[in-house]
Amino acid sequence: MTPPAGTGPLAPGQPVAVDWALSPIAVADWLGAVSLVAGALLSLAAAIGVLRFPDTLSRMHAATKPQVLGVLLLLLGLSLRLRTLSDLGMIALVGIFQLATAPVAAQMVGRAAYRSGRVDRRLLDVDELAEP
Amino acid sequence: MNHLLTVVIAGLLSLTALLALVRLYRGPALVDRVVAADMLLATMIGAVGAEAAINRHATTLPVLVVLALLGFVGAVSLVRFAAPEKR
Numbered sequence: 001m002t003p004p005a006g007t008g009p010l011a012p013g014q015p016v017a018v019d020w021a022l023s024p025i026a027v028a029d030w031l032g033a034v035s036l037v038a039g040a041l042l043s044l045a046a047a048i049g050v051l052r053f054p055d056t057l058s059r060m061h062a063a064t065k066p067q068v069l070g071v072l073l074l075l076l077g078l079s080l081r082l083r084t085l086s087d088l089g090m091i092a093l094v095g096i097f098q099l100a101t102a103p104v105a106a107q108m109v110g111r112a113a114y115r116s117g118r119v120d121r122r123l124l125d126v127d128e129l130a131e132p
Numbered sequence: 133m134n135h136l137l138t139v140v141i142a143g144l145l146s147l148t149a150l151l152a153l154v155r156l157y158r159g160p161a162l163v164d165r166v167v168a169a170d171m172l173l174a175t176m177i178g179a180v181g182a183e184a185a186i187n188r189h190a191t192t193l194p195v196l197v198v199l200a201l202l203g204f205v206g207a208v209s210l211v212r213f214a215a216p217e218k219r
Contacts, residue, residue: 033137036182040144043178047151050171056163059155063171074178078185090193094177094200101204105170105211112211113163
């Protein structure tokens with residue numbers, strides 16, 4: 001049995017190549033895998049929030065912020081594993097769409113929830129839209 | 133590594149989609165269902181992207197772009213239907 005690479009003195013003729021060497025490609029692969037798992041975990045956290053939070057506005061909070069960050073992390077993992085310029089452009093397009101459309105959709109959902117009375121007033125600190 | 137990654141991400145995203153479906157089913161109002169459907173679509177974006185990342189292909193990237201726009205259009209139109217603007 002040969003000792004693990006890098007620990008013992010090299011025997012004559014022993015290959016110097018270390019098979020798990022930290023090449024940039026391996027680092028990008030591992031970072032991509034970590035990003036994918038982190039994004040999936042954030043998506044799961046957002047889903048738990050959507051299921052457990054008491055009213056529409058707080059559910060919307062869970063469905064916009066952690067969800068968008070989770071999708072962005074998944075896209076980061078995708079781009080770290082694909083590593084092609086044209087693919088990066090299209091992935092950046094998806095990310096920009098997410099960042100640009102999520103606030104607009106959340107604002108419209110929040111306004112509709114407020115106007116249709118789906119707001120739990122006990123959970124609000126201040127109601128800036130209330131009639132004076 | 134790929135096999136483990138597939139299992140972990142498939143499990144997490146399946147659980148996410150299941151929880152979003154439960155909220156979609158329970159409601160109680162249309163806006164809650166819109167929020168849950170938006171989340172389900174974002175989970176689908178994540179799942180398609182993760183599949184492309186694990187198998188290292190770029191054939192489904194246009195699908196991601198379409199899904200990203202579709203969620204926005206769907207949410208906005210449903211919400212406008214639910215609470216029309218005051219004139």
